[in-house]
Amino acid sequence: MKLKDKKLFFLVTILFFVFLISQHQAVFLYHDDYGYASLTYGYEYNTHGMHWNIIDLFCFLKWHYFNWGGRVFYFFFYIIALRIGENFIQIFQATVFFLINIAIYKNCKRQDYDLSALLVVIFAWFSISTSVITDGVFWYTASAIYIWPFLAFFYSVFFLRNENKKRYRIVAGILLFCAGFSQEQVAFFVMLYSMCKIVESFIKDKKNMKIYFCGLLGSTILLAAPGNWNRAEDNLDFYNLSIIQKILTNVPKIFWRNFTHDAGARLVMYVILLCVLGKVLFKNKKIVLANCILGFVFLYGVHIDNLFLEGIFVICLVAETVFYLIKTKKYECLYIFLGALATQAMLIVSPVVAPRTCIPFYILMGYVATSILMDSFDDGSIVKIALAVFGVISVVNVCSVTMGYYSNYSECTYDRNALKATSRAIKEGKNIQSVELKKLKNDDYSGVMPYTMNYIESWMKSYYEIPQTVEFVWR
Structure with a gap:
């Protein structure tokens, strides 16, 4: 590794962090951020205004767990950050986002100072659609429960790669618990991932099984919160629908949210991924060409809101991704990919399919795509050109969003x-x-x-x- 390459790597890393910090200077408090900061979100027992103490906070979180929902673990840190001040949470969240992306990079890199892997991770982050950003990423309440938990998850994966050291295993177990004790979709993902790892550990060597039970425990505490069931009573009309009716109602919404018109950069990433999979799996120019054509048909399908065309693309992408991950024995990535799909599949039984519900899938697919694309990065210039195009589109996307926030x-x-x-x-x-x-x-x-x-x-x-x-x- 040349010294010049190391310097360039550190320069890109620093610029990315500085960009996230500057971007967040235009992200203010919105909607229920004020309610959580003042402990008045559905709660009438805070009599101290913004001068509440830690006992008041725990009382509020207890009420929230039993009456509104189990998302209290990250709300604790989120509310503390809000209490410190708006400037603090701007810097704090930018730092969390930076560390999440660094964790993804650490798990996907081929070597130290792997600039290509870092850039793909950054481009994947920059490709998040405007609707998802406004409804989740830059809404602190949503971001705290949909995004912050992935800091714990991806570092737990990283530490388990150093499983020969006991202290890393302990830290990984704690982090996996924290990742599970978050939000319903994220908890369901962590639960599925942990179950897959438990089965794998049982079949192989029975090592680290206790660590993954930590993930199950955190997820169970979240999902078992009495407040989840109390809140469900507000949507009885939806829950009374048959499973067929729920599928017919929500599947089009799920596709529409994930493949919306403002998600152009992310859609390009999926098309590139399918084309690369065709290249590395089949090594047949006709199949690669067919995948490329299917990618363009998919983009056209998104443009005209054609669920059938989108569905064909999704089936092919899922099948080829699963086949590739099994063939290359990348089981860790396979579990994460299946978990990513599960975060969207579970929305079939959800009364709300908002843009923010795509966030877990966006983040996890960023990991999966980076892992796969790095395997084939040196196979030819076509892949590099495709990723360069993806990078340009992603940068344009994130600049547009950033300028939009700065306009206000x-x-x-x-x-x-x-x-x-x-x-x-x-x-x-x-x-x-x-x-x-x-x-x-x-x-x-x-x-x-x-x-x-x-x-x-x-x-x-x-x-x-x-x-x-x-x-x-x-x-």
Whole structure:
């Protein structure tokens, strides 16, 4: 490895981290972030405003577990981060995203300082669609439970590669527990992954089985929360549908969410993956050409919202991916791929199929794609050219999203400063009846705003410690 190559690797790594930090400077609090920060999200027992203490936080999380849902483990860290301040959570989340991608890189690299693997990981991250970003990635509440757990998961996978050291096995078990105690889709993935690893360990050498039971335990605690079942009562009409009716209702939604029109960069990644699989599996130009044609047919199918064309592509991609991972004995990657599919399949029985529900699949497929593409990276220039095209499209995608969020920067900072000033003035004894706030220039690049859902104003007033009687006037 040349010194110049190492320097270039570190330069790209640093630039990626700096970009994530700068990107998050335009990501503000949205929707129920205010409710969780002030412990008022569906909860009426916090009487200390933003001056709550750790006992208040545990009481809120206990209430949440038994009445709303089991997603309390990561909410603990998320709420603490919000309490420290908006600037802190911006930096904190950017760091979490960076470390997740570094963990994926560490698990997929072919050698030390593998710049190609790092770039593919980064491009996969940059390819996340706008709708998924606004509904999840840049919405702190959703990100804390859909994305942060993968930091624990991918590092548990990394540490288990050093299983000869006992301390690594202990850390891996703790991390796998943390990954499971997260959110329903992520928990289901960790549970399936852990079960596959337990069966594999039992067949092979019975090593590390206890570690994977940690993943089962964390997932079970999450899924068994009484609040999950209480919340289900709000959607009885859906749950009363037959399984056939649920399939007919939700399968088109699942396809639409994953293969939406604003996911062009991610769709290109899937097409490249299928073409590469055809090349390395069959080494037949006709099959490679057929896969390429199928890829273009798939893109056309997405353009015209044709479920049949999308379905044919998905079946071929899944079949070839499974075949390849079994043939090359990449069982770890196989379990992760099957788990990724499971995170979407379970949405068949979910009353909500929102863009954020694609997040686990996006992240896990980034890992799977990187792992497979790195195997064939040196097989010819065609693969490198395809990945270069994918990189350009992904960079354009992420720049578009970032500029969209920065287009609202001045309004967000103005509103934040105005609300802080109002709070200070009221505490000083001034009689304030209303405060003027600015609407965003572009609502496509933000979470849900209070002028579209006015119930959010109550949480904002609790967060800024402004009396509920003060009127917010949006201009």
